[in-house]
Amino acid sequence: MDGKIDVKEFLEFVYSFYKTMREHEVTLVYEGDVTHQITKAFTSLTEANMEAQMEDPSTQKKVFHVMVECLQNISKHAENMDQTDDSTNKDGVGIFILSKSEESYIVTTGNVLSKEKIPPIIEMIETINSLDKEGLKNLYKQRIKEGRISSKGGAGLGFIDIAKKTGSKLYYQFLSINDEYSFFVFSTLVSRIN
Amino acid sequence: MEVIKIVGTEDTPSVILDAQNDLFEISGRSLPEDVAAFYEPILDWLDRYAQSPNEKTVFNFKLVYFNTASSKLLLDILLKLEEIYEAGNDVLIRWHYPEDDEDMQEAGEEYSDIVEVPFEQVSYSI
Numbered sequence: 001m002d003g004k005i006d007v008k009e010f011l012e013f014v015y016s017f018y019k020t021m022r023e024h025e026v027t028l029v030y031e032g033d034v035t036h037q038i039t040k041a042f043t044s045l046t047e048a049n050m051e052a053q054m055e056d057p058s059t060q061k062k063v064f065h066v067m068v069e070c071l072q073n074i075s076k077h078a079e080n081m082d083q084t085d086d087s088t089n090k091d092g093v094g095i096f097i098l099s100k101s102e103e104s105y106i107v108t109t110g111n112v113l114s115k116e117k118i119p120p121i122i123e124m125i126e127t128i129n130s131l132d133k134e135g136l137k138n139l140y141k142q143r144i145k146e147g148r149i150s151s152k153g154g155a156g157l158g159f160i161d162i163a164k165k166t167g168s169k170l171y172y173q174f175l176s177i178n179d180e181y182s183f184f185v186f187s188t189l190v191s192r193i194n
Numbered sequence: 195m196e197v198i199k200i201v202g203t204e205d206t207p208s209v210i211l212d213a214q215n216d217l218f219e220i221s222g223r224s225l226p227e228d229v230a231a232f233y234e235p236i237l238d239w240l241d242r243y244a245q246s247p248n249e250k251t252v253f254n255f256k257l258v259y260f261n262t263a264s265s266k267l268l269l270d271i272l273l274k275l276e277e278i279y280e281a282g283n284d285v286l287i288r289w290h291y292p293e294d295d296e297d298m299q300e301a302g303e304e305y306s307d308i309v310e311v312p313f314e315q316v317s318y319s320i
Binding site: 036039040044057058061062064065068069072137140141144145147157158161165 | 204261262265308
């Protein structure tokens with residue numbers, strides 16, 4: 001391998017990456033293990049940034065809330081395609097992107113998921129997207145009464161709560177990786193205008 | 195009964211359970227790494243307290259933030275208090291929320307719809 005050429009290419013990549021981030025106003029991007037420490041660090045960093053920008057307190061709370069739920073989704077549900085790794089208690093791996101526009105903050109996550117898990121997720125998100133505020137409240141109350149904390153420590157309420165708190169639709173896409181796995185992209189908007 | 199006193203951190207709430215001095219309060223932020231482990235001693239304490247509760251129990255929730263995993267455990271606490279109430283004891287839940295925090299106010303309303311216990315919403319200014 002010719003080191004010089006690789007370095008040059010890499011430095012050019014850095015510049016194009018920088019431009020893309022600026023273009024989409026990406027304020028935070030991360031790929032890797034999503035641990036509790038990562039969740040704490042990202043949320044407190046974002047809180048400090050929003051505070052400095054004098055973002056509306058209600059927007060700040062909503063962004064914080066959505067970030068916690070989205071990061072915990074990766075941490076608890078993301079799967080690993082590496083079959084040699086059988087440690088089920090490991091924190092999930094994924095990508096996390098926080099970006100913003102004039103009108104809203106956009107919280108986006110991406111992670112690997114086995115295909116068999118897709119149908120119930122689609123059903124859940126479509127149900128949530130079909131409901132109004134009152135409907136979401138009822139679904140939340142019903143689920144919290146029935147629900148148990150899973151072995152992974154989730155209450156199965158994250159998506160409902162995100163939709164309820166933001167008043168925004170949930171955006172998602174599944175991109176096939178191979179016969180067994182897909183890449184799940186999930187995105188939520190938090191309005192900056194209250 | 196023994197007293198539970200937990201000092202809050204940035205991701206776990208402050209908890210005071212002191213039957214002798216009539217203090218029952220959970221406050222602050224709740225997004226512990228392991229919710230079940232954090233709330234287990236609190237729920238166990240309430241089980242024991244339910245055996246011989248005070249004549250009147252005023253339980254204060256004064257949370258500024260909790261994640262959905264915590265929300266289920268908070269309901270478990272409320273359900274224990276409901277049991278105590280249904281056994282014929284006087285119980286009052288006081289749900290405190292910052293006056294400008296509609297979400298926290300709404301969370302209190304939703305809990306009060308689910309459990310059958312006298313429930314009081316209290317707004318406060320920060």
